[in-house]
Amino acid sequence: MLSSQNDASTDNVATFGHWAELLALYFDPEETRLDTLLGKIKEIVESNEVRRLPKIPKGTRDFGKEQMAIREHAFSVITSVFKRHGAVSLDTPVFELRETLMGKYGEDSKLIYDLADQGGELCSLRYDLTVPFARYLAMNNINSLKRYQIAKVYRRDNPSKGRYREFYQCDLDVAGQCEVMEADFEVLKVLTELLDELNIGDYEIKLNHRKLLDGMLEICGVSSEKFRTVCSSIDKLDKQSFEQVKKELVEEKGLAVETAEKIGTFVKKRGPPLEILSELKGSGSSFLGNSGSVLALNELEILFNALEKSKCLEKIVFDLSLARGLDYYTGAIFEAVFKGSTQVGSIAAGGRYDNLVGMFSGKQVPAVGVSLGIERVFTIMEQLEKEKNKVIRATETQVLVAILGKDLLLAAELVSELWKVEVKAEFGLNKRVRNHIDRAVESGIPWVVFVGESELNSGFLKLKNIESHQEEMIPRERFAEELQKRLNMV
């Protein structure tokens, strides 16, 4: 029971079960004291087991070395797109004052992680990167900024396959006064570049406009104080049927059945942006009498034309059922989803939020942003790497200094000469040649320098190229230089 290995501890439970069965044979089946005793022993065995296996919090995960290599590749693709558009980097604390997050996330606020009250301020883990960005602008009185941030956010959601409580977001936000749709265009363009260059499959970007949505609800007869909560229901249409959503609208949100049905006719509209737009702007369209909707349609017309000029409009689908759950959006809203047989949910989302900064400072700074939820991207990339059957190198080591013995001082002297000239090198102390070669092969290290007694006496070291199997002798005093040559470093 005090066995030190995890495997052994699992065995303990099995062994106990077997032992209990045997023991039962010797006892009267009516005798309950045995059961009580066995129950207690079982508890102890299992609790030992639990104590010995450390765990990670539910909904979180570690990234090991191969996963990190993939993740770093994805981040470098994403960062290069952001930098191509002249965005600057910003970092904010992982927790914010609780008051900063309150009133920004609608019904999802219940998912915010709070820090314990240990005296001092009340804080919560960030729920997204948008609110901290707005807080940063307001706090520092900044009126204009195009920034990106790649960082983890936290949501006390029910963990499920591919859904985590801690996950990365990659955000680009453009804040500041500019021409109509100037920033909206660029943010959407960036999103298409991100998804294209990550190269993980076909996708579409659903797009709508909050003012068009509000206009639609007004036309359907919904009172304005219910706009946001009705939007939360409509937003579920990508996962639920209209019948389910209608039930929620009528029974929970208190809409009249005919109002809900009228909404139903509108939210079915989706298709190529310019087609749907011309339908909604066409004569007889009920939107023409609603000033908010007209404004939204005019903005969308500019946006669609700019995206067409930029050759990425074919990725956009104008979708009147897209509502987005968050409270703070005020203009264009969008959400990217993978196309294909499996419904994998949204991979990126964003929109315009002109009032959020003002909620902090009283001074309006219009802004628009997109957030890429990168976790699914990692999963897909890992899958693709596996399919390619390519070994992912977790290190970049170029040379293994293989000491055929235990002489640490010799190893220290030789390998330090390599490190000094920035050769990536590891060393090993082992008298068996095979052991060093296995290590090099396993880690994909291309060169091995063998250092045994004969090498030291001759003043030459044996250099082996793992891929070509070629070996040569190089002078001890010039060995770092010779390796640099072979690595094209000089």
Place this chain on the structure above:
Amino acid sequence: MLSSQNDASTDNVATFGHWAELLALYFDPEETRLDTLLGKIKEIVESNEVRRLPKIPKGTRDFGKEQMAIREHAFSVITSVFKRHGAVSLDTPVFELRETLMGKYGEDSKLIYDLADQGGELCSLRYDLTVPFARYLAMNNINSLKRYQIAKVYRRDNPSKGRYREFYQCDLDVAGQCEVMEADFEVLKVLTELLDELNIGDYEIKLNHRKLLDGMLEICGVSSEKFRTVCSSIDKLDKQSFEQVKKELVEEKGLAVETAEKIGTFVKKRGPPLEILSELKGSGSSFLGNSGSVLALNELEILFNALEKSKCLEKIVFDLSLARGLDYYTGAIFEAVFKGSTQVGSIAAGGRYDNLVGMFSGKQVPAVGVSLGIERVFTIMEQLEKEKNKVIRATETQVLVAILGKDLLLAAELVSELWKVEVKAEFGLNKRVRNHIDRAVESGIPWVVFVGESELNSGFLKLKNIESHQEEMIPRERFAEELQKRLNMV
């Protein structure tokens, strides 16, 4: 009072003060009702102000664009050192199960940030990167790993100048069975490379050994159950006088005065490693009769010789007063400090911890690691950049597409051609040439392409180099290609 600017709101308080003074002139000084009224108004003005200024939690901070540029430079130096030594990257969650952190940090456990109990598991923010690393090894049954991790850790310390509650650590840890001092040597070598290559000033690395320290306490007559708590006191010697520490040892830790004084004679010993070592190993040394101390001295001899072969022993100071507060160290321990007039405290620290992984899994995996506290490095680097009077570019933008008007569609078309061939480009919509040039100069953008009506009619665009002031006309249909040439991209 509803003024929307922060500046204005500060003005409000000043204006109110002035206004109150003027008003007072018209009233009887004996009349208290005016004071009451003014007091109430003052309260309202100030509370408005407080509400309008969002705050960041105490002890945390944002990193703006120039700071991020410096920080990213520091991280790239650090990462390249880690990779040069064949270390792999690991990422773990920002919070761990509370039980994972318990019993690892001695008296500092009170500084751990807890998450609120919102149902489910009890979690705490990580306090360092070492315990999560050990948890990772134990959980995944990994016996050998050289990993680095650059991530934030959390401590509910009293925030002071240069001391934060959220800060980065850059850790390298080497876990696994190997030859005596093999991993300890490499970790210390890495530390000297990090501090050398960050190039921020002279430093020294204080070094001691937990078993030598325990032997010393044994020789002084301290009972073994007091070793750790006495170490916590000794560890304060870099900030407090021996008299203060002695007082703590006697009054709080219950040592006899003569025991404390005997400790005092030992902890004064510090100096060049091989000198101090030969003193402690010399005939008549009280350490020779203590088996733990002899083991420690033999290990240190190997370590010092390896560091000498590696040409970095001159950075090490053997210091018997170094104790380190953490519970989990079992062998060599060390701490790097900047040299110079100002005492800035430790910048990096580490040591061997052979039992930590076993605390989780029951299976011992020996390990040694170092943690670089990077925050002070950032501050010093920022200071150095300021002294150099160099403007730090926050973006890498190469071209500004300057539309002399408001035509977003034209901008979208042109700038997309640049993005497509990976030119880093921004665009601007403004009819004034000056405005575009100012923007390019301010952001350090080297090239501006002007697009006005005359340019469009002629089929040529005007290209300006900001540094040389040279202008030339380039054909519209080949403008992306021409820019790539000038940027040496083709």
